[in-house]
Amino acid sequence: MLQGRRNREGSYPVLPCFAPLLPSGLRGGTAYSLDVPLSVAMALLAGASSEGQWCGAVGFPDFGAEAAAGFGIALDRLVLVPDPGEHWFPVVAALADVLPLLLAQGPGRVAPGEAAKLGSRLRERAGTLLVLGPWPQSEAVLRMRGTSWEGLGEGYGHLSRHRVDLELTQRGLARSAVVDLSAPDVVALRTGAARPAAGGWP
Amino acid sequence: MSGSGNGVTRALVVWFPDWPLVAAQLAGELPDRVPAAVMEKGRVAVCSAEARNAGVVRGLRLREAQSRCPALVVAPADAARDAREFEPTLLRFDEALPGVQVLRPGLCALRARGAARYYGSEEAAGGAALEAASRLGLEARAGIADSVFAAEQAARRADELSPLLVLAAGASPAFLAPLPVSVLGDPQLGSLLIRLGIRTLGDFAALPPSDVRSRFGAEGLEAHARAQGHDARAVTPRVPPPPLDRVADFEPGLDRVDQIAFAVRPTAEDFVEGLRLQGLACTELRVQITDDADQRSERCWGHPQHFGANDVVDRVRWQLQSGPTDPRAHVPRTTWRSTGDGLAAPVVQIRLTPERTDQLGRRGQALFGGVDERLDHGLRRLQSMLGHGSVLHPVASGGRLLAERCLLLPWGEAPPSGTAALSTQPWPGTVPEPLPATVFPEPLPVELVDDAGSTVRVGPRGDLVAPPTWFRPGPREDRRRVRSWAGPWPLRQRWWDADQSRHAERFQILDDDGEAWLLLGEEGAWRAEARYD
Incomplete structure (x- = not known):
């Protein structure tokens, strides 16, 4: 793990609002475990997609592609597999072969052996896998601590601003920031310095 | 270019009167034996005999035509339909008189010499042409003359009672002389000639060729030659294209998907090879599956590059697995998976038709604007593993409901035409940003x-x-x-x-x-x- 590349080489850019959490973008060849709403996951893909990368989403039968386009994901470089059925691992592996960025609904229970096999495939192709759910051997865990909507009143207005309080745990260090998803180009403020994480998913 | 000894090519021209109307009737867009008309640019272009009896004539506006004949049924003019319906007619016609050249849908020419020698005389050859047409249930007129133009005019001037008009060798200029200059088919030249006081082809033909060239240029000179009965056009017989579709028949019928996929493979390979020999690549394929209860399932399949034999077999398999689909449903459902390998009834025939082809060499990455080959290959492999409707790509569309605003198309399919235009239209009542994920x-x-x-x-x-x-x-x-x-x-x-x-x-x-x-x-x-x- 210590041999990993620390520079920006081999990583995919993220939107400016995620800069405090992922200063060098999403690392290629790794898997991230997410416990966040779908919109945060979409926004994570958007940075690389708008720079010309292909993306895939596996296991989202109700993926709002229009919202994805709103975050900056190019729809003509997006592939959806809404229902991988019981073939979760073969499908994700086959997609990881050809798509650099992959967002997948977690398969539930993950056997460590399968995860290791997929991990080596990702390293070979320098692809990044974002799993909504727990994942063994993940590069980092992104978790939502709170969410808030603004703009909607008692019978007036409409939802206009969505802020999420995110915490990224990477190699025992936790970074947190409040990200405004309705203004993805604004660099979010980090709340507190990096501190040792207090346990969580393996 | 002139084929025979005395320097002229005798031409036989067969004319099918009112072809746009006949084509619309053959295509089932207009009923038979009712007052009907084909409209072009808001005016009557062709009308049926029933409509003509009711007072409808060419060039009337729709309202006026309908006021003269309230029962008038109309269809829009469609050049593609005319050509499409003419093709089978021509194929059957070719059997009686080979070497036909299509001048335009509804009008074809052939060299009279060969046919006259085969049938004994030019009259017999013309009669054979008319008989071939009447066997197809079509009305036709024929003309034989020294040039294609003269023969066409002769055919147009033949009437219902004597549908064949043969002009003896050398008689064409005399036949053409009294005709008005408008038959030359060049409205600009025609109107100019009339303003110059030249009203008939005979007057035009009498002008010295050098003067015609200096006043009207090369096109005028060509028209002049036509008026004199020397048509520069030679009859070039068309080469009938080899059939590109393939049919696999199963006797007895097969009812398992894997059996059928195995049995259809040689046909698929033959299909792709037949196209390759023509230098073509199939980009859109129509698969027609008939079972022994005479139920037919038909579907069009697109391909981002071009179909290979494996892709064809995949499409057949997916179509079998999807079962009977609603042909009106534009987009297949996401849950489009096979439930089992058994089919409702045994399949007896599979027909593969290339719906759209392209030159082999020119076929680049047209559909997606540069999807790299590895990506496309990987996704297609996944598609053959999960089913056609399981790997999707989204396309922005239009609509008021959020679910309508994004079409999910199977990988490799082009969006239905007009989707892009729908997405850019204003849709009052859409949900304000940000949109739900x-x-x-x-x-x-x-x-x-x-x-x-x-x-x-x-x-x-x-x-x-x-x-x-x-x-x-x-x-x-x-x-x-x-x-x-x-x-x-x-x-x-x-x-x-x-x-x-x-x-x-x-x-x-x-x-x-x-x-x-x-x-x-x-x-x-x-x-x-x-x-x-």
Whole structure:
């Protein structure tokens, strides 16, 4: 793990609002475990997609592609597999072969052996896998601590601003920031310095 | 170019009168034996004999034609339909008289010499042509003359009682002389000649060729030669194209998908090879499957590059697995998976037709503008593993409901035409940004109740009877208090269309758990259209 590349080489850019959490973008060849709403996951893909990368989403039968386009994901470089059925691992592996960025609904229970096999495939192709759910051997865990909507009143207005309080745990260090998803180009403020994480998913 | 000894090519021209009308009748767009007309640019281009008897003539406006003949049935002119319907006619015609050249749909020419030698005389050859046409159930006229132009004019001047007009060798100029200059088929030249006082072909033919060239140029000189009965056009017999479609027949019928896929493979290879020999690549394939109950399933399949034999077999398999689909449904459902390998009835025939082809060499990455080959190959492999409708790519479309605003197309299929135009149209009543990340393809039933415990109702004028207080996202969920809400936002569309009309109210609500929802109330029932998460 210590041999990993620390520079920006081999990583995919993220939107400016995620800069405090992922200063060098999403690392290629790794898997991230997410416990966040779908919109945060979409926004994570958007940075690389708008720079010309292909993306895939596996296991989202109700993926709002229009919202994805709103975050900056190019729809003509997006592939959806809404229902991988019981073939979760073969499908994700086959997609990881050809798509650099992959967002997948977690398969539930993950056997460590399968995860290791997929991990080596990702390293070979320098692809990044974002799993909504727990994942063994993940590069980092992104978790939502709170969410808030603004703009909607008692019978007036409409939802206009969505802020999420995110915490990224990477190699025992936790970074947190409040990200405004309705203004993805604004660099979010980090709340507190990096501190040792207090346990969580393996 | 002149074939025979005395320097002229005798030409036989067969003319099918009112071809656009006949083509529309053959295509089933117009009924037979009723007053019917084909309209071009708002005016009658061709009309049937029944319509003619009722007083309809060429060039009338639709309203006027309908006032003269209220029972008039009309179809728009379609050059592609004319050509398409002419092709089978020509194939059958070719059997009686080979070497036909199509001048335009409804008019064809051939060299009279060979046919005259075979049938004994030119009259017999012309009679054979007319007989071939009448066997097809079509009315035709034929003319034989020294040039294609003269023969065409002769055919047009033959009447119903004597549909064949043969001009003896050398008689063409005398036949053409009294005809008006408008038959030359060049309106600009025709009107100019009339203004110069030259009204008939005979007058035009009498001008010295050098003067015609200096005044009217090369095209004028060509028309001059036509008027004199020397047509520069030679008859070039068409080479009938080899059939590109392939049929696999199974006797007895097969009822297992894997058996059929195995049995159809040689046919698929033959199909691709036949196209390759023509230098073509198939980019759109039509698969027609007939079972022994005479049920037919037909579907068009696109391909981002071009079909290989494996791709063809895959398409056949997917079509078999998908079962009978509604041909009107534009987009296959996402859940488009096979339930088992057994079929309802044994399949007896599979027909593969290339719907659209392209030159082999020119076939680049046209559809997606540079999808790299490895990516496409990987996705197609996944598609053959999971089924055609399982690997999708989204395309922005238009609509008022969120689920309509994005089409999910199977990988490799082009969006239906007009999708891009729909997406750029203004859609009043769309949901304001930011858009919800989770859009349910089928809205989920939910409960939205007011303080008194009754379902929230919206009055006929869009007024709210009581504000929403409680929300239950599903039948098994706990009810949650509505923290804030906005609405009702009216959604009205197509009140004149029974299938697509909608009269609904939208609500945006934020519940106590911090989840935001977009709800749709229609006919007293509430459903969740999307969730903001």
